[in-house]
Amino acid sequence: xxxxxxxxxxxxxxxxxxxxxxxxxxxxxxxxxxxxxxxxxxxxxxxxxxxxxxxxxxxxxxxxxxxxxxxxxxxxxxxxxxxxxxxxxxxxxxxxxxxxxxxxxxxxxxxxxxxxxxxxxxxxxxxxxxxxxxxxxxxxxxxxxxxxxxxxxxxxxxxxxxxxxxxxxxxxxxxxxxxxxxxxxxxxxxxxxxxxxxxxxxxxxxxxxxxxxxxxxxxxxxxxxxxxxxxxxxxxxxxxxxxxxxxxxxxxxxxxxxxxxxxxxxxxxxxxxxxxxxxxxxxxxxxxxxxx
Numbered sequence: 470x471x472x473x474x475x476x477x478x479x480x481x482x483x484x485x486x487x488x489x490x491x492x493x494x495x496x497x498x499x500x501x502x503x504x505x506x507x508x509x510x511x512x513x514x515x516x517x518x519x520x521x522x523x524x525x526x527x528x529x530x531x532x533x534x535x536x537x538x539x540x541x542x543x544x545x546x547x548x549x550x551x552x553x554x555x556x557x558x559x560x561x562x563x564x565x566x567x568x569x570x571x572x573x574x575x576x577x578x579x580x581x582x583x584x585x586x587x588x589x590x591x592x593x594x595x596x597x598x599x600x601x602x603x604x605x606x607x608x609x610x611x612x613x614x615x616x617x618x619x620x621x622x623x624x625x626x627x628x629x630x631x632x633x634x635x636x637x638x639x640x641x642x643x644x645x646x647x648x649x650x651x652x653x654x655x656x657x658x659x660x661x662x663x664x665x666x667x668x669x670x671x672x673x674x675x676x677x678x679x680x681x682x683x684x685x686x687x688x689x690x691x692x693x694x695x696x697x698x699x700x701x702x703x704x705x706x707x708x709x710x711x712x713x714x715x716x717x718x719x720x721x722x723x724x725x726x727x728x729x730x731x732x733x734x735x736x737x738x739x740x741x742x743x744x745x746x747x748x749x750x751x752x753x754x755x756x757x758x759x760x761x
Contacts, residue, residue, distance in 0.1 A: 679703050701736045
């Protein structure tokens, strides 16, 4: 009898629990979804912030100067390439000055211009390579006595003391040149709207170092045995002034200047026999080129 009561209780529990388990098995779990980017529905307010603003200017990790640009109170830097040509006039010096015609000066160079912020003045650095060639007066000149050591050859009678009367056939000089100067730009057009943007004047001082040779002819000698050549190191200092016009050409500026130079040249042994080989000349040059 007791066994029957226990069996009946188990059947009641099973009968009540099966519908509940079936209902739980049919319940779907809750699914969380994010709004689609192409959905027209407004996003949830929980995902939107309205207090964010874009950062203006550089971040706090950038340390900017307190003063406005350009810093250092400097202006732009310009670079020029140029050629300069013109006559070279011997005006004073040693034995060479009375034995030379007016020569020809040729230079190729570059200049750097360090402008002020207003761009109406600039310090300049000038580097160039120069050749000056003077034709000699030959027999038309006074000549001089040169002491040289020669090997006896046909057509030359060696004097006892080795001193020959000679005249100058030509004189050739090659220099490396460097100078510092100051330019001023007058009547400058800031907009470069006209044909001429400014009128430039400037001064420069510098030095030169190079080599030179003088070609001489022995008076009374028989060609080709009358030819003498002597070469030596040459130094020079110069003072120059220039004035000219500047014309804008897109990203470059074309300039034409007239330049006048006074130069003092010296060499210890350009003239054989220890004679004074110094030479002072004035160079009158046309200088043209481009600045970038």
